[in-house]
Amino acid sequence: MENSNALILLRKELHQHPEVSGEEVQTAKRVLSFLENFPPDKVITGLGTTGVAAIYKGEKTGKTILFRCELDALPIEEINIFEHRSRSKGVSHKCGHDGHIAILCGLAIELHQKKPESGTVILLFQPAEEDGTGAQKVFLDPKFAILQPDYVFALHNLPGYDMHQIVVKNNTFTCAVNSIIIKLKGKTSHAGEPEKGINPALAIAAIITEFNTIIQSDIEKEDYCLITPIYTKMGTKAYGVSAGAGEVHFTVRSDSNSQMRKIEGTLENLAKTIANKHNLSCKIKWTQGFQANENNKTTVDVIKKAAKTIDFALLEKDTPFTWGEDFGLFTQQYPGAMFGLGSGLNTPALHNPDYDFPDEIIATGVAIFHQISKEITNAH
Incomplete structure (x- = not known):
């Protein structure tokens, strides 16, 4: 419960201090400050400008798995009046990247407290998703070239879908x-x-x-x-x-x-x-x-197995989402998949000025990512 509260506090703090694409300096510092309490085996900073990679190594050699979240907010004026509303005029977290960061930080807690049995888990905090430049900047960074993941995963919260539901699709996930x-x-x-x-x-x-x-x-x-x-x-x-x-x-x-x-x-x-x-x-x-997120069937099967193992509701979608997501560049380069995490039927839509990431699904995101990592890193 204590860790859960820490993640909610982090999410709200990030929400109060949003930064647009390419300017996520303070956001990256907040992430690094949080990770100091759950130290990775290695940290790479300044990836593709402001990106951070936290690396947790297993007891034995094995597969390398990368989980990615986004650091940036949007140039949208927030109309919410709650206490943790954005303090930056004309900028706010309207896509839930603050929540995605909190989920990856929650996974950091799990990996610090119990190392993977085998392999390596990389947590990538990526800049500049919203303008489509961040994934490429990270991918072309020589510091990233040494990582070479075997599998890549990302999730995105989905307003309009049942809270806590895991939404998967083979082939194209986002356009x-x-x-x-x-x-x-x-x-x-x-x-x-x-x-x-x-x-x-x-x-x-x-x-x-x-x-x-x-x-x-x-x-x-x-x-x-x-x-x-x-x-x-x-x-x-x-x-x-x-x-x-x-x-x-x-x-x-x-x-x-x-x-x-x-x-x-x-x-x-x-x-x-x-x-x-x-x-x-x-x-x-x-x-x-x-790039379109073209999901690899094997990795989608891993997500489905993980969801069933921890008894999360699962929805297989028939058609792609029509929005773009630059994680598609990573799914072009490595076997991987993006999937959805339902954030509530009555949640305001992404990029709407009244949107706010629901804290209830942080633990859900941590659990599904952790189970995916266990499916792969404990497979040996």
Whole structure:
């Protein structure tokens, strides 16, 4: 019970002091301060900027298993008025990363108190998940290269699902997401003589219209493809001037990484063809890309076995989640899986300004991660 209270206090403290992607300096310090009470065999700091890896080694050699959580919060103003509300204006933990950190710290307590029988357990506290850059920064860090996990796992809390329920799925768990920025350049002219310039308006309209024809928004069918217009800009508020440049941004979602590559090519070709038809130059940039989490069946089976062993409710989902999660990069590199942990049917949705991670599920997360680690590290 004492450890449980310590984890809740940590979670609330993290909630009060959120930091956006790439700026999680104090969050990482709080994690390190907590881990000092349950010392790992080795700690690596500064992974991919602010990341931390805590390594607990077993009595005998064996498999290496990595569990990952996220350090960052979101640029969202919190509207909750409880005592542990965010003290940082315009920033708050609206995805539950504070809770995910507490769960991994709870696993640290378990691993410190009773070493794995075999193998190694790595707890990765990863920066910058929300902007899609953190997993790659960690993966490319030479300090990470020496770790070489055999299996990787992560969980995400799920509002709208029964509290404490474990949600699994083979193959794609979260969608591939990428965002495209299309910049068009023509020529400004007098608004009374638009024919003497090249205005991008019709090209922007055509791109939006053509992209719309590619959408297949039913996740239950094959070739899921969601294209959402995000932002557009053209000209200036100078009413005597016909615009000579503009840009339009979209997010693109697909239910597999291979399908996403095809969609990206199609959209680039369409944008360039339309720009060419309207005598515009066209520059295309992709940003905030998330690989799909493509779950490995063997590791999903381990999660299912762990849930049954400790008698947790289990739900096998038929379709992927449509949001992106950069843990997908790790499931591309190593056998692994992301799974869901129900955070209550009536919990506000992720990224909503009134969302708060429910402390009741911290112990559930610790228990399922610990059981997964036992399934693998005690398998010898």
